[in-house]
Amino acid sequence: MTPIDTIIAPATASGEAALAVIRVSGPLVPELVEAIFGKAPLPRQVRLGRYLSTDGRTLDTLIYTVYEEGKSYSGDWLLELTPHGNPWLVRKILDDLLGRGCRLAEAGEFTRRAFLNGKLDLSQAEAVVQVIQARSERALEAARRQLSGSVGRTVDSLVDRLLVVTAMLEAYIDFPEEDLPPEDQKGPAQALSSLVTDMESLIATRQYASLLHDGVKCVILGEPNVGKSSLLNALTGEDRVIVSAEPGTTRDYVEERIHIGPYLLRIIDTAGLHEAASSLEEEGIHRSLEQIESADLLLVVLDSTRPAPTLPDPVVRLLNERNTVVVVNKVDLAEGKDLAAFAADCPHVPISAAKQTGLNDLREVIRRSLEEGLVIPDESAVIVSARHAEALAQAKSLLQESREKLREGLPAELVASDLHAAIESMGLITGKIDNESILDRLFNRFCIGK
């Protein structure tokens, strides 16, 4: 084995805080503990000690924990120091450790070592970043599952099934003159079809993952002056956009992020839709339409005192009960019209953006629409990473080709070689590969200290 460096990094963000965590990982750990604290390292015991620097000064009285080789996060000897959260103190300790032969860790290096030591598969290592970066409860839940190995397990079980089919076919390769008799093609062909179906549904979870990560795109639309901007302000709880009695106030779309229950939403206010009177208005409306077309959820705002609007045809065609909520605004004004016939299949929610009434009902209806209208996988694996989706799609198309070849009665070894390529492609997900450049690309996205 080549000797490895002992790496160090702060594991917490820099800045004043109650505590900071510094991690040290590598073979120097036992002797460092002896030298710094004057005590033999006792693995997995939380200890209080005085950090004595190389020049004999006490830097801090702090808590430290030693994890022994093979039983740590990284898999190597590991020391965690919890000094007071003073950035200057952290710097002093890091400098002292550098002087003792450690070096600063690169981004993701602790997790990279965990992967190389077999503590995590690659999909789990990637999940560490997802857990740190998740911006909603649902996103965190999906990342946590991936970190616990859900993606790895699902992919492994697909690979196991694929290996069984490959073995069935390879039994024939030893008898090259013999064609695969039709009755023996049936088993592998069926197994391949069901694998393709299962891979497709796994790939489909990616759509959900991007909603989790980027947020559900929710577009507020409607005629001018109905209160779209007032609604955005009410939902964000800020005076984010200009509201005025003059129709055509909003000229360009405005985006804000809000949470509704466990979901993250990108909520977008658009220019009112009507017959444009100027080219500037036309451009505004054009931009509204672009936003509307790419939305996951539409909030159509009506003015309760006005007749139902006539929206442009392309917009009307998009509306359905799964992606649309009709928001009937200005119900604080007396002279309400009966608007129940407008988009009658979609839920209608009466509100007053100005008086801030009905907003909790609206949040509840939005939440329900998201739960019913979006395919939200319950337990199992969610594919969050584009890299995983790509590898799966590649494997899936190889399986489809091999099924075709099987049907055409081509030799078993041709079919089997496609299957091997598919297995290799799936191996990229869990990291059963030997490719430095992929590893570099992956781990560079981590923050230092992870």
Ligand SMILES: Nc1nc2c(c(=O)[nH]1)N(C=O)[C@@H](CNc1ccc(C(=O)N[C@@H](CCC(=O)O)C(=O)O)cc1)CN2
């Ligand atoms: N103080 C501290 N808190 C932390 C972490 C850490 O590294 N340090 N983690 C870092 O992300 C997360 C927890 N993940 C961890 C995963 C494995 C091991 C570990 O020591 N594994 C050993 C022993 C397993 C056992 O005893 O059950 C191993 O796998 O061999 C530690 C933390 C979140 N909280």
Ligand SMILES: Nc1nc2c(ncn2[C@@H]2O[C@H](COP(=O)(O)OP(=O)(O)OP(=O)(O)O)[C@@H](O)[C@H]2O)c(=O)[nH]1
């Ligand atoms: N009475 C009452 N007035 C409201 C309500 N919501 C908005 N308004 C008023 O309606 C007018 C238009 O509001 P905006 O939020 O600017 O409407 P908009 O749909 O964004 O308008 P454009 O950007 O021009 O398309 C303003 O004078 C608001 O004060 C409400 O719930 N009740």
Ligand SMILES: [Mg+2]
């Ligand atoms: Mg507006």
